[in-house]
Amino acid sequence: MRVFGVVIVLFLLVAVVGAQAPTAYPVANLAQVMRAIYFPNANIIFDVQMRDPDAPRETTAADGTVSSTFASIYTGWQLVENAGLMLAEGAMLITMPGRLCQNGRQVPAGYEWQKYVREMAATGWEVYQAAKARDQALVAELTNDLATGCANCHSVYRDKDDRCIPDYGVTRQ
Ligand code: HEC
Numbered sequence: 001m002r003v004f005g006v007v008i009v010l011f012l013l014v015a016v017v018g019a020q021a022p023t024a025y026p027v028a029n030l031a032q033v034m035r036a037i038y039f040p041n042a043n044i045i046f047d048v049q050m051r052d053p054d055a056p057r058e059t060t061a062a063d064g065t066v067s068s069t070f071a072s073i074y075t076g077w078q079l080v081e082n083a084g085l086m087l088a089e090g091a092m093l094i095t096m097p098g099r100l101c102q103n104g105r106q107v108p109a110g111y112e113w114q115k116y117v118r119e120m121a122a123t124g125w126e127v128y129q130a131a132k133a134r135d136q137a138l139v140a141e142l143t144n145d146l147a148t149g150c151a152n153c154h155s156v157y158r159d160k161d162d163r164c165i166p167d168y169g170v171t172r173q
Contacts, residue, residue, distance in 0.1 A: 026099035030107050030164070033099075037090050041083035042146055045127055048139040053077045053131075080131040080139060087124030087146075091117045101164035108157055108166035116153035123149050 028036070053076045062068050074082070093099075095117055099107045107113075123145045130138040157164055 024096065026093075026096045029100050029102050030094060031102040033090070033093050037086055037093065038150070041086045041090075042150065044079055044083040045087075045139065045146060046143050048080055048136055049143055052136055053080050054134070077131050077134055081128050084124045084127030084129075084131055088121045088128065090124070091121035103163055105164040108164055110166045112156065113153075113166065116149065116156075119145075120149045120153070 057072065057075060094107060095109070095114070096107075101107055123142060127139055127142050127146070130142060157166075
């Protein structure tokens with residue numbers, strides 16, 4: 001009876017621990033997050049410089065794919081709002097513990113890295129606010145911060161032979 005009780009307790013413990021197992025863990029490498037989240041969403045925002053999101057879209061010939069069939073659902077300013085939100089939300093993705101760069105190094109985590117991440121998140125949020133206000137001129141202006149934000153971080157951590165070295169913001173004593 002006693003053994004049975006212990007077994008039940010163990011079983012319950014396993015169930016509880018199982019239920020609390022972390023569900024947030026990185027799956028993609030940093031370059032994949034950049035190509036899938038930062039790159040396409042930044043381009044949507046850059047487009048606002050040349051194109052009023054309110055302007056009717058040229059209709060593309062339906063080729064029967066799911067993408068073309070539903071291409072006209074989330075468009076216009078909503079697309080820009082969501083792009084800003086995803087750049088802000090991306091901060092969480094690129095600071096997630098355990099994420100690796102393409103070369104297998106841990107994603108940098110020093111002070112400078114955090115600063116660039118915060119700046120990108122802030123710009124994304126500002127783009128979201130400007131898109132909600134339907135302010136094309138302001139979104140166009142914010143693309144300067146956007147381009148600078150990508151470039152600042154890349155110049156330190158990406159655009160070199162050896163990527164993802166946390167050579168800023170990490171004391172080396
Ligand atoms: C906080 C730092 C940081 C910010 C901000 C950032 N990036 Fe990156 N990005 C990186 C690093 C580091 C890599 C290299 C990743 C790797 O090698 O795994 C990278 C890689 C990329 C790549 C993939 C390049 C390749 O090798 O194919 C693209 C595309 C990219 N970034 C676009 C952007 C865009 C667009 C923005 C701005 C909206 C941006 N990134 C903002 C750090 C950043």
